Amino acid sequence: MSLADDLFEDAQEKSKPIPCKTGVWIAGLPDRDREAFDEFLNNGGPVSNLWRLAVKNGCASAETRFRAHCRKRCSCYNALEIAA
Numbered sequence: 410m411s412l413a414d415d416l417f418e419d420a421q422e423k424s425k426p427i428p429c430k431t432g433v434w435i436a437g438l439p440d441r442d443r444e445a446f447d448e449f450l451n452n453g454g455p456v457s458n459l460w461r462l463a464v465k466n467g468c469a470s471a472e473t474r475f476r477a478h479c480r481k482r483c484s485c486y487n488a489l490e491i492a493a
């Protein structure tokens with residue numbers, strides 16, 4: 410290991426996004442459900458409906474946090490904002 414390696418690893422650690430509850434829930438969905446989720450949002454479907462159905466399907470996020478995720482304003486996307 411050299412200083413360069415250490416610095417590189419340190420930077421990698423910090424750039425790792427920490428998924429929010431909604432992000433973790435979505436990551437655990439089967440592909441078909443995840444695609445349907447994205448499609449619903451892309452088609453401009455109401456987030457309130459999406460949240461209600463997400464909770465029914467095991468999502469433990471509060472509606473405000475769920476909305477933040479749908480608007481990409483949650484911890485899942487923080488790393489991208491720092492990099493931009």
Ligand SMILES: [Zn+2]
Nearest residue numbers: 429478483485
């Ligand atoms: Zn998120």
